[in-house]
Amino acid sequence: MHDFRDDEILGKAYDSRLMKRLLKYVKPYWKQVLISILLVLILAVLNPLRPYITKFAIDDYILKSDYSGLTKLTLLLLGILFLQGGLQYLLSYITEWIGQKTIFDLRMEIFNHLQRLALRFFDKNPTGRLVTRVTNDVESLNEMYSSGIVLVFGDIFTILGILYFMFKLSFELSLVTLSVLPLLFYATFLFRKKAREAYREVRTLIARINAFLQERFSGISVVQVFHREEKEFEKFDRINAKYRDANIKSIFYYAVFYPAVELISALGIGLIIWYGGGEVIKGTVTIGVLISFLQYTEMFFRPVRDLSEKYNIFQTAMASAERIFKLLDTKIFIKQPENPVKLEKLCGEIEFENVWFAYKHDGEMISDDDWILKNVSFKINAGEKVAIVGATGSGKSTIINLICKFYTVQKGRILIDGIDIKNIDEKELRKHIAVVLQDVLLFSGDIFTNITLGNENIKIEKVIESARLIGADQFIERLPNGYFEVVQERGANLSVGEKQLISFVRALVYDPKILVLDEATSSVDVETERVIQNAIGKLLENRTAIVIAHRLSTIQNVDKIIVLHKGEVREIGTHDELLALKGIYYRLYQLQYKERKSKLVNVSGTAK
């Protein structure tokens, strides 16, 4: 759960399997692709043409002192040049355009996919990492599309073009010049191997640095309150230093590779001078040929020299692609029902039938300790108000998670209106349920949007009315901009109780058939809670309601109380029945209200 293996993924710089998959995304734009391939081919001929023509300029005109011929040839060269420039522009534009379109599609696919994944997946994957998939990983693919693929294909064809002209000019001299190629291949091979290792280390470490920063910045107040700045800095320094050293190590390989390629290219030139020169003396080769060969070697080696730059781009892109595809291949979904039942009119009856549950994947081994819910059975009639109480960690929130189909049960069934929720589409189901989650989550934006979550069918009147019902209107209206007051990331500029009230209003405006309150008022003052209690009759009208609360006062009016203990239902009944039972509930109740009775007498005398 807590590793960075994903970020260590390091594909090859070129992986045909990944490439094939990446190319699929290009398919919708095949027309544009066709055009760019055509352009690449034309350019592959045009690019090496200039040195070839230069040869004729030298041999046929300059050396023969034909000035007017030279001018004509120059004009031809100019024409070719402009054609080349124009086509090159078109090529860059079209390919980058394809890249952008593809990237757009891919990014949407990832985002869509994330929306569908089950919570189980999010439990184990840090937000930061997932965000990277949608943002930076896609972006590095873009870099490959735009500055990589075309140029590389372009380069390959250009090299082929160059070879064609070289062999056309002089077969023998070509062979001699190209005899340095094996050396070049070997150097490249060595470099790639080394650079890859170094690159893996660099990537791992940068992922570590990012994860570290993300967490410390999110939890900065903890770092400060505990005065751990020095210690945390030391930890950071250690990772940072490793990162620096890994980079320095990789610099070495680059420092060797660049000059090595230059040297090999110089060997080629040396061969041309020595062997080619000899041939010129013998008269088998003209000086013009020699000069264009010199130009060709320059043209030939430039793409190779750029390789190390592009190599990085490709390496990063392939690693990104690998991670993206791994995410897209992660199929941790809540199983879709084959014949989903439509919930036209929901009554709101909920039943748990011998439910066993553990926070485990489908195939994973479950030991006895792992069970969070054990043989849980209960029934909530339509329109009933039910409370779930129990010690912390006893599995109350887990029950809510299951009702919402955030997780699926291992054994047993959960029925809504008598229908197994396995047969109900998860979204369909949730449309009828509104949950005030125990962990309050606000978004940056304003209070209004935080309540409606962007649902345009919910009007401001409805929001104000609901806020008033639970007494949240007071603090909201005191704010300078009222309902349109800006909320900072995670609601940082509001007090915890205020945040809870907002997420409470959120549930109300959605007007659900089933309302679930998981510790919805745990941080709200008694006075406000009172307001809510008074309104609760109206709030829960025509609804099935499940209330989880440690403050037993919150659940005074419910029809039924379910007592959960270590994942088992131990008691079910009304408040009076449970008190009479003198079991767990009775003890909890005693605890919370003991001593008060004695005080009550003298309090009621003095309080106004």
Add this chain to the structure above:
Amino acid sequence: MRSLFELKPYILKYKKLIFLGILSILVSEAFYVVIPILIGRAVDNLKLGITGEKLLWFASLVIGSTLLSGIASFFTRQTIIVASRKIEYDLRNDFYRHVQSLHYLYFRNKRVGDIMAYATNDIPSVRNFLGPGIMYSIETVIEFIVILAIMFSMNFKLTLLTLMPLPLISYLVYRVGKILHEKYEDIQEHFGTITTVAQENIAGIRVVKSYVREDYEVEKFRKLNFDYMMKNIKLIKVQSLTYPLMILITGISIIIVVWYGGYQVIKGAMTLGQITSFLIYLGYLIWPMIAFGWIVNLTQRASASMDRLLEVLKVEPQIRDTSETDFSIKEIKGEVKFKNVWFKYPDSESYVLKGIDFEIKQGQTVGIVGYTGSGKTTLVNLIPRLFDPDKGEVLIDGINVKKIPLKVLRESIGYVQQEVFLFSDSVKNNITFGVDSVSDEEVFEVAKIAHIYDEVLEFPNGFDTVVGERGITLSGGQRQRVGLARALIKKPKILILDDSFSSVDAYTEEMILKNLKEFRKGRTTIIISHRITAVKDADLIIVLDDGKIVERGTHDELLELGGIYADLYLKQILEEELEKM
């Protein structure tokens, strides 16, 4: 651009390395630029008739000087680029150290994603400027000057002619560069928005799913993503110009050499070898020209990045030790006093705390109750100096907290914040976060006080169980109690519990309070709670209303008073009584 000068101290630290690097660039260039001359000579000699041996000599000269140039260039990378990595390291360290010392409220106004972007995008972009940027600009300038000098000396007029496109290049680079820069900044900003939206969506995925807002979120994201794509397409319309322009301009120069140079050869004013050298030199010049545009781009990006970094680095950490700090204070006893304290959040008009005045004797327990949003959390945040009051003083042992060294102050305070933040680490490491080297026994001991021990043992890996991000895989109450244990293990002089029992059941609360009774001995304790049970035994209870202390006293005194407290208490009990009827 000026912002880049702020890098001076970082660069100076490695001046030797960088100096050596520049030296090796010079050496490398010296050997590099002679190569075309050698080749040109060889070609000329061909026409004069030359022996194979002499040709071999020329060939070896070419190879030899490439070798020497290469060795020097190896050292260039090993010095300048290495230095840039070292500077990057220093910069990142300084950045982290600085940011974590910044005012807590700074983080509330900036999104975490934004600060992350500084570290992940801006620092590398400055590094790029320092390493490859500096190396290539020196290389480019030298090559440019030397090659031009050689070319001029070979044929003045031809050189002038070939350089004709040069001003055009500069102009185009400047114009295109400027447009690109603007568009690029815009796109970067948009990218930032995409990142934040994705970040919030994923962090809030539970809410999104609960309310079935997936389609809405996707639509929102699609719009953003689409705009991003359109902006990029507009950018590439301009960006795609750069490469063809370079080809065009250098191509024209080469054609001029062939044409005019050819004419000169025909006239006998130049040799073929010279033309060859010219052609090769022009080939050499292509790279500096491309590099030039690239460097301009790089520098612009780096300076924009540096601007952003400076914006953060220039923020003074407001909470820190100053000249007023009395470093002779090595420990505190734990007497807390608020003297007419006023506080308001920056950017907000109204005071959240209005003239808070109270005193806690060493070892006493104080309860704070009050309505939602009345300022309780704000009040206790002032004690460990998460922020300082606007007016008035917070005193510990009679000394203004501003004079107490932060280290002493914060290490003496155990503060359980209302919203517990856990790191995605093991339960044990979370508990020991605030202390160095503690024994397992101590961990178990505080876990027992926080009443979490037995539960943790039942986890798959016990105390080594790793909790999810922010502690997501723990139940609400478990998270709170781990947070409590984390504060207790510090054995603090002052213990602050901000609503720390809100997510635990009555029984557990009772157990913790019982355990704490022992622990609290000799420690000053501040308990914020909405539940009267948690505070009723306190030596002093403070009732906050809208930032003011409206009532104070012991439980009994307050009941006697018959104000808000008594009212709250009555309500809690009445509820129960009503229920019983």
